[in-house]
Amino acid sequence: MKRVMITGVVFCCMAALSMCSTLKSVSITQIPKDKSHTVEASASDWAFLGLHSSNTIVETAGTRLESQCPEGNITGILTKYETTWYVLVEERKITVKAFCSKQG
Numbered sequence: 001m002k003r004v005m006i007t008g009v010v011f012c013c014m015a016a017l018s019m020c021s022t023l024k025s026v027s028i029t030q031i032p033k034d035k036s037h038t039v040e041a042s043a044s045d046w047a048f049l050g051l052h053s054s055n056t057i058v059e060t061a062g063t064r065l066e067s068q069c070p071e072g073n074i075t076g077i078l079t080k081y082e083t084t085w086y087v088l089v090e091e092r093k094i095t096v097k098a099f100c101s102k103q104g
Helices: 002-017 056-067
Strands: 019-028 038-048 072-086 089-102
Touching (some): 056 089
Antiparallel strands (some): 038 089
């Protein structure tokens, strides 16, 4: 009986610590000739049972990226959207990488 309880506890701990990550999408725009100045930003949020109430992470990532290139053009944008499940809680993450080229 003691062995069964220990096995059950170990199984529950392993299940609680397990996670599953999924890459949902990747997209890229035209890459510029001048690749000297790169910028990167990310944003994430959490939701119980994957029930998200808003998509503000998209605007947050975009704003963070734009703030790194205030007087230039952002081109060669690579976006990545991924989710990770931790038992009953989901994390969504958006990562944006790009090139900042100065205007003029």
